[in-house]
Amino acid sequence: MKLLPRFPSAAFLGSGCGCLRAGLKGLRSLLYPPFCTVCALPTEAGAHLCGGCAAEAAQLKWWAPALCRRCSRPFWGAAPLPEVCVECQQWSPAFDCVVAPCRFGGVVREVVHQFKYDGKRHLRHIVCGWMQDGLEDARLRDPPAEVLVPVPLHWWKHRLRGFNQAEVLAAELSGSNGLRMIGALRRVRSTGTQTRLAREERRANVRGAFATRLECERQIQGRHVLLVDDVLTTGATLDACAGALLRGGAASVRALTAARG
Ligand SMILES: [Zn+2]
Numbered sequence: 699m700k701l702l703p704r705f706p707s708a709a710f711l712g713s714g715c716g717c718l719r720a721g722l723k724g725l726r727s728l729l730y731p732p733f734c735t736v737c738a739l740p741t742e743a744g745a746h747l748c749g750g751c752a753a754e755a756a757q758l759k760w761w762a763p764a765l766c767r768r769c770s771r772p773f774w775g776a777a778p779l780p781e782v783c784v785e786c787q788q789w790s791p792a793f794d795c796v797v798a799p800c801r802f803g804g805v806v807r808e809v810v811h812q813f814k815y816d817g818k819r820h821l822r823h824i825v826c827g828w829m830q831d832g833l834e835d836a837r838l839r840d841p842p843a844e845v846l847v848p849v850p851l852h853w854w855k856h857r858l859r860g861f862n863q864a865e866v867l868a869a870e871l872s873g874s875n876g877l878r879m880i881g882a883l884r885r886v887r888s889t890g891t892q893t894r895l896a897r898e899e900r901r902a903n904v905r906g907a908f909a910t911r912l913e914c915e916r917q918i919q920g921r922h923v924l925l926v927d928d929v930l931t932t933g934a935t936l937d938a939c940a941g942a943l944l945r946g947g948a949a950s951v952r953a954l955t956a957a958r959g
């Protein structure tokens with residue numbers, strides 16, 4: 699997991715640059731105080747989670763004995779377990795699968811909330827660490843994804859929050875994996891907050907809410923697209939985005955989120 703912000707390493711600074719090194723260290727502790735972002739206990743220098751919270755987050759990863767191959771819904775029953783959950787047997791989403799390595803609870807929920815709503819963008823390193831594990835999932839390797847597309851925010855929400863969390867995550871993953879990020883989607887209408895809506899209502903609410911940007915269509919046509927968002931809840935938004943990408947000419951759409959609600 700990449701926890702350290704991008705500051706020059708001690709090796710790079712060399713032993714003769716003590717003042718500069720001390721100055722940067724001071725600046726780093728000013729920007730990122732050495733306290734756990736979740737429980738405020740002291741942490742190792744440069745880490746945003748203490749040992750206890752990091753261990754809890756690790757327990758929330760790949761949290762069920764088996765998952766639905768399509769939507770990553772956990773299966774808790776006894777073997778033999780189906781490949782696809784009952785809901786995915788009745789519903790055919792436009793995406794091939796969603797990989798979501800963590801359960802959206804406890805430390806994971808707190809970190810994602812602070813990243814998204816409290817403007818703590820440096821926590822992207824923790825969230826992307828979880829997503830990086832998700833990229834190793836066999837469902838995303840065959841065939842390998844060719845481009846990353848973030849789920850877009852409506853412009854007023856973007857302005858209110860100051861950034862699109864999906865775009866920040868996709869940019870980080872793009873840099874560390876050599877995959878091109880393309881802002882190929884736009885919201886054609888606001889969908890409001892979906893948190894209080896039931897599954898069917900969410901699907902109806904986001905239907906037709908996304909479209910591809912004409913100027914980006916050539917970059918996704920015939921490509922295997924990996925859609926990026928922070929959290930999967932019902933999959934309605936990812937389904938609507940995947941539908942728009944397929945209509946825009948993408949060869950296939952899979953999705954990656956840090957966590958599943
Ligand atoms: Zn902690």
Ligand SMILES: [Zn+2]
Binds near residue numbers: 771786
């Ligand atoms: Zn499923």
